[in-house]
Amino acid sequence: MPLLEIENLSVTFPSQTSDLYAVDGVSLTLERGDVLGIVGESGSGKSVAMLAVMGLVAFPGQVTADRLTFEGRDLLRLSDNERRALTGKDVAMIFQEPTTSLNPSFTIGYQLAETLILHEKMDRKAARRRTIELLDQVGIPAPEGRLDAYPHQLSGGMNQRVMIAMAIACNPKLLIADEPTTALDVTIQAQILDLLLSLQRDRGMALILITHNMGVVADTTARVAVMYAGQIMEERSTESLFGSPQHPYTAALLAARPEASDGGRLATIPGVVPGAYDRPRGCLFAPRCAYATPHAAECRPELRPWQNGLIRCHYPLGDTTRDERIAADRRAAPPAAAPEVA
Numbered sequence: 061m062p063l064l065e066i067e068n069l070s071v072t073f074p075s076q077t078s079d080l081y082a083v084d085g086v087s088l089t090l091e092r093g094d095v096l097g098i099v100g101e102s103g104s105g106k107s108v109a110m111l112a113v114m115g116l117v118a119f120p121g122q123v124t125a126d127r128l129t130f131e132g133r134d135l136l137r138l139s140d141n142e143r144r145a146l147t148g149k150d151v152a153m154i155f156q157e158p159t160t161s162l163n164p165s166f167t168i169g170y171q172l173a174e175t176l177i178l179h180e181k182m183d184r185k186a187a188r189r190r191t192i193e194l195l196d197q198v199g200i201p202a203p204e205g206r207l208d209a210y211p212h213q214l215s216g217g218m219n220q221r222v223m224i225a226m227a228i229a230c231n232p233k234l235l236i237a238d239e240p241t242t243a244l245d246v247t248i249q250a251q252i253l254d255l256l257l258s259l260q261r262d263r264g265m266a267l268i269l270i271t272h273n274m275g276v277v278a279d280t281t282a283r284v285a286v287m288y289a290g291q292i293m294e295e296r297s298t299e300s301l302f303g304s305p306q307h308p309y310t311a312a313l314l315a316a317r318p319e320a321s322d323g324g325r326l327a328t329i330p331g332v333v334p335g336a337y338d339r340p341r342g343c344l345f346a347p348r349c350a351y352a353t354p355h356a357a358e359c360r361p362e363l364r365p366w367q368n369g370l371i372r373c374h375y376p377l378g379d380t381t382r383d384e385r386i387a388a389d390r391r392a393a394p395p396a397a398a399p400e401v402a
């Protein structure tokens with residue numbers, strides 16, 4: 061039985077005129093110990109999709125799925141108590157800003173101990189011992205001396221370590237890390253990623269790493285799902301995705317990496333992720349795609365198996381017939397404003 065199964069997950073935010081599909085038919089399967097990256101530009105639905113897994117999408121957001129299970133348990137039908145027990149313990153999530161998860165009015169020692177007392181039913185003394193161990197494991201020097209520190213007395217990197225200690229305190233089977241290093245400077249970023257990966261390896265924990273940074277997933281994950289406008293556009297092994305991206309969007313993201321630019325300006329993908337009102341009928345990436353055709357603009361591609369992965373594109377880059385098909389699909393459409401000929 062897979063650890064996490066997501067089938068056709070959608071999250072909509074209603075508005076007076078037209079609902080925003082923040083997540084639009086996402087399917088993902090995670091086995092025990094898997095390391096999956098979810099990448100995509102800001103606004104592509106990465107965070108909302110994982111908040112839905114955690115049961116943290118707030119009203120008026122609407123969550124629907126054909127299947128959303130953790131170890132076979134239906135996450136959509138948990139009682140509040142069952143959900144709290146599961147999401148504090150077996151599934152944990154860390155966020156970009158440690159301040160959103162750490163309470164500024166309590167010492168870090170107190171907050172960690174409370175988690176252990178609540179979920180692991182430890183007494184205060186055992187919880188204190190375990191807190192020191194955890195702080196040591198996440199690389200906080202002289203942890204006994206830090207127990208009485210308040211979050212504002214620690215650096216951003218240290219707070220991020222405390223948050224990771226909190227997330228792993230109850231030995232989760234799945235850790236979801238949402239842009240865990242974005243707010244940190246580059247050297248600290250690398251340290252935090254190393255820490256997450258060594259914890260993942262030592263504990264056999266599954267890890268979902270959300271990031272808008274392709275460079276981060278390249279070094280850390282085994283498999284990547286590329287999200288755009290609420291949908292998965294491509295999913296495959298990290299090696300194959302970086303070696304030969306098949307979706308034009310993936311290729312554009314790779315070309316926009318700082319290390320891919322030749323010392324000049326940072327490449328960007330022209331255009332923006334569509335919002336609630338400007339969602340195309342066909343392929344959601346068509347308005348920004350160099351290879352779009354009238355057919356692609358009109359007809360939404362399905363996510364389908366392709367070269368040991370999945371792709372949502374009419375014209376995968378590695379398809380030898382794509383140039384001919386693109387040309388034919390462009391010819392087939394009538395010119396936009398063809399003058400009438402008598």
Ligand SMILES: Nc1ncnc2c1ncn2[C@@H]1O[C@H](COP(=O)(O)OP(=O)(O)O)[C@@H](O)[C@H]1O
Binds near residue numbers: 100102105121335
């Ligand atoms: N509470 C909310 N109410 C309305 N729209 C939201 C809410 N949360 C997120 N969104 C919208 O959902 C879309 C996806 O957001 P998000 O998952 O945060 O993107 P990402 O994490 O990929 O940057 C965005 O257009 C965002 O504005």
Ligand SMILES: [Mg+2]
Binds near residue numbers: 106107108238239
């Ligand atoms: Mg996000």
